[in-house]
Amino acid sequence: xxxxxxxxxxxxxxxxxxxxxxxxxxxxxxxxxxxxxxxxxxxxxxxxxxxxxxxxxxxxxxxxxxxxxxxxxxxxxxxxxxxxxxxxxxxxxxxxxxxxxxxxxxxxxxxxxxxxxxxxxxxxxxxxxxxxxxxxxxxxxxxxxxxxxxxxxxxxxxxxxxxxxxxxxxxxxxxxxxxxxxxxxxxxxxxxxxxxxxxxxxxxxxxxxxxxxxxxxxxxxxxxxxxxxxxxxxxxxxxxxxxxxxxxxxxxxxxxxxxxxxxxxxxxxxxxxxxxxxxxxxxxxxxxxxxxxxxxxxxxxxxxxxxxxxxx
Numbered sequence: 001x002x003x004x005x006x007x008x009x010x011x012x013x014x015x016x017x018x019x020x021x022x023x024x025x026x027x028x029x030x031x032x033x034x035x036x037x038x039x040x041x042x043x044x045x046x047x048x049x050x051x052x053x054x055x056x057x058x059x060x061x062x063x064x065x066x067x068x069x070x071x072x073x074x075x076x077x078x079x080x081x082x083x084x085x086x087x088x089x090x091x092x093x094x095x096x097x098x099x100x101x102x103x104x105x106x107x108x109x110x111x112x113x114x115x116x117x118x119x120x121x122x123x124x125x126x127x128x129x130x131x132x133x134x135x136x137x138x139x140x141x142x143x144x145x146x147x148x149x150x151x152x153x154x155x156x157x158x159x160x161x162x163x164x165x166x167x168x169x170x171x172x173x174x175x176x177x178x179x180x181x182x183x184x185x186x187x188x189x190x191x192x193x194x195x196x197x198x199x200x201x202x203x204x205x206x207x208x209x210x211x212x213x214x215x216x217x218x219x220x221x222x223x224x225x226x227x228x229x230x231x232x233x234x235x236x237x238x239x240x241x242x243x244x245x246x247x248x249x250x251x252x253x254x255x256x257x258x259x260x261x262x263x264x265x266x267x268x269x270x271x272x273x274x275x276x277x278x279x280x281x282x283x284x285x286x287x288x289x290x291x292x293x294x295x296x297x298x299x300x301x302x303x304x305x306x307x308x309x310x311x312x
Contacts, residue, residue: 009308013125013132016141017184025187026159028304029151035307036300038075049078052109052310056082057099058135059115064271064295065135065144069112072302078109078310100124109310113137131309139174144305145270146180148297150188152290153225155297156266161190167219167261169195169253170229170278173202177229177270182210195219196251199240216251220260225290227268228253228279244277254280258288266290 007027011019020028038046054073058066066082073080083103096115100123103111110131113121118138125132136142157164166185172178172194182192186209194205195213205212213219220226231247241247258265267279267289275281284291 009312012309012312013121013134014143014305014309015122015125015132015134017143017146017180017187018141020143020184020187022187025147025150025184028147028301028308029154031307032147032151032297032300032304035075035303036297038303039296039299044075045077046075047077048307049073049076049310052076052078053107054078054080054110054112054306054310055103055106055108056080057103057111057113058082058084059113059120060136062114062135064298065114068295068298069133069135069302069306072299072306075299076303076306078306081108096120096123097127100127104128104130110306131312133305133309136176139176140179142176142180142270144298144302145177146184147305148294148301149177149181149227149268149270150184151297151301152268152293153185153190153266155293156290157224161185161188164189164224165191165193165222166225166227167193167195167223168227168229169216169219169251171200171231172196172205172229173200174232175229177227181227182208186210193219193223197241197247216253216257217260220257220265223261223265225266225268226253226258226261227270228273230270230272231274231278233274248277252276252278252280253283255282255286258283264288268294270294 056066056069070080108130112133112135114135115137118140120137121132121134134141134143168178185192193211195216198214267283269291273279273284275284
């Protein structure tokens with residue numbers, strides 16, 4: 001694929017969706033659509049990034065994000081090199097600064113980082129001259145997840161999200177996915193609602209650009225899509241939830257509850273799913289589910305991100 005000179009991509013890094021304009025977002029999602037076509041070919045590889053090096057530095061566990069970035073790089077013919085916390089000197093006490101400078105000495109074109117500390121990706125972006133992609137930092141941001149969610153919805157809704165409403169359900173307080181999706185979906189014209197127990201809603205949420213509910217039945221009325229968030233079981237240990245069965249009774253997305261939404265309401269989940277806890281088993285695999293579409297979109301969107309950053 002030849003470089004598209006009709007659009008000037010001005011970003012060195014992808015740290016948060018808040019840095020993207022509507023034009024940036026549309027361009028990236030259009031580019032992802034062209035890469036999705038490559039992913040459907042019998043031979044799923046193009047020489048676009050041949051000779052480029054991409055380091056996947058995942059200091060937090062990941063299956064979907066890490067694997068899709070790895071596949072995305074390889075399908076563009078880049079050399080990808082995976083590094084985990086357990087396999088790095090961070091596990092021996094090395095600072096993020098020293099690890100970043102060590103990786104930079106190997107002359108990568110792009111470093112993809114997932115880290116438990118909010119701001120870790122931005123710190124490396126300021127420190128290093130190569131491009132940095134934030135693959136999730138603490139509770140702060142997960143830009144490529146929001147982009148792939150928007151791409152999945154655009155495939156069924158079309159390019160205009162005006163008049164659409166999406167509900168994000170679950171642990172909002174600790175979710176970087178919720179924060180990134182709120183900004184990006186609002187940018188695309190979608191109204192966003194949040195719903196969860198009051199102990200899992202962040203302080204100051206009433207000032208955010210969204211509707212907030214603690215009653216799932218009320219929250220679902222009139223929505224066109226519902227995104228369930230993974231409930232991290234340590235929240236109960238921290239005293240934020242009285243009982244997992246009680247949470248499931250009050251907030252699990254079931255078929256009966258989904259019927260309160262608009263006809264054809266789509267179901268999303270960033271994964272991994274706790275079936276029967278935050279989402280009923282039948283809904284994870286129902287015709288309205290976009291869960292596997294999200295996984296497929298992840299490869300195409302991350303191909304687009306790597307292409308834009310590695311060829312800037």
